[in-house]
Amino acid sequence: NPLFVLLSDRACHIIKPQDHHLGPLVRSFVINASQNKTAVLAREIPLTLASMSLEKPVNSLFVADQSGDQPDIEALSETTGIPAQTLDPVALAGADKSLLADCDCRVEFAMACGAAIAQVKHIKPSDFRKSFAPYMGKKMILQRMLRAISVFVTISMIALGLYFQLKVMRINDYTSSLDRNMRRDYAKAMYGAKPRSNTSILRQLVRKHGQIQNIKKGDFGDEGSVPAKLRYMLEAINKAPAQISLQVVSIDVTTKTMGLVGSTNKRASTLALFNSFKEHPKLIKKYESYNERANRDAFTIQLSLKKAK
Structure with a gap:
């Protein structure tokens, strides 16, 4: 009851063959060169097997890696408890190794050949884009999109804050200029008297205007005026x-x-x-x-x- 693991430069494919006329169970996820492949496989293989709910336990593990950075097979066997060995898809097919010498995606090519053979033998084809877990490529696309949106929103908020800050500064400068001009004009109209600081200039002018209107009507108001x-x-x-x-x-x-x-x-x-x-x-x-x-x-x-x- 074997389990196959195919490693490429960008992804890992875990394939569990089933009985005749049934398509294999497949899980695919993204992996990069900076990750420790032995640790990744030791973590993902048990999770994959648990999710497949197999009737019979897996008793052999075959690992094919085209990158040259082979995982530690012995450590993998000890961690998973499944005897593991390396697998060369080209040699297994009996083809000449020079046939794929210049191919940068030998694992994907081997999987495509296997899918084609499945069609010849009338076996249900495998969809490598489908898995029991969300495809990690979509997750990375979503993360990149969210990261781009976050950066855009941050820059927009900073730009908006600067815009309103400059606008407030311009309004403050304009208000200060108006206040200076009003105080100067008030002093001229009131024969050098300065406006009181605890009352707005407009209110003081309104009060003076009212007093002038009262004087015109004959009402002098306060005797001390x-x-x-x-x-x-x-x-x-x-x-x-x-x-x-x-x-x-x-x-x-x-x-x-x-x-x-x-x-x-x-x-x-x-x-x-x-x-x-x-x-x-x-x-x-x-x-x-x-x-x-x-x-x-x-x-x-x-x-x-x-x-x-």
């Missing part, structure tokens, strides 16, 4: 006597200070103007000075808001 302070000063000036001949040099109104520099036609007019500021319900005098200059009474006055009671 610059427009409200300017209104109080103008109210006090308008209540002063008309004959004081007021000439204004400058009005300085900020969120912290209020100041007026100018001149009147005489000292009494200047005192009348100061009294008008004093009588205003929202203003309190902090500093005043006056002196005659070029037939005019020049003055400077600093004001502040009265604290609410």
Whole structure:
């Protein structure tokens, strides 16, 4: 009850002949030159025999190897427990050895000849592409395909990540440029005042725009705002006597200070103007000075808001 093992440069074929008119049981798998053939056969032969579920145990093992790197027959016999010996298909067929001297696939050629003889003897042919186990060539193709897909996906993810990273960097640069321009324009529109860092510039501009709209409607909003302070000063000036001949040099109104520099036609007019500021319900005098200059009474006055009671 023999078992035949045919080794080529690329594959191993394990063939178990059956009774007359029955095709042999065949298992084929890929093998390469870097593998230890003795270890591979010692592992695969018992697995193959177990899968075939033979009625009679195999009592002889024939190994044909065309590569020249013959497996260790003695070690194989000891490992499998089956007497093993080498096999030369050319000599077995009684052909001249020079007939296949230049053939690079002598094992495959011998198997093809055996398949042809099977047709002549009306024996069911063998399909060497079919096995009880998946063909390892398909497994290698699948592994290569998965490896190629993995490399492609990795490269694609890296390229996609770089693309979005560059896009984010460009957006950040553009945003920073817009922020610098907005801060510069805000300072110009607000007479040098810088925007608060804890509030967005857009929200501050909206608030300022609302205050301007309220001022246009006559609502000055907060009493401490610059427009409200300017209104109080103008109210006090308008209540002063008309004959004081007021000439204004400058009005300085900020969120912290209020100041007026100018001149009147005489000292009494200047005192009348100061009294008008004093009588205003929202203003309190902090500093005043006056002196005659070029037939005019020049003055400077600093004001502040009265604290609410």
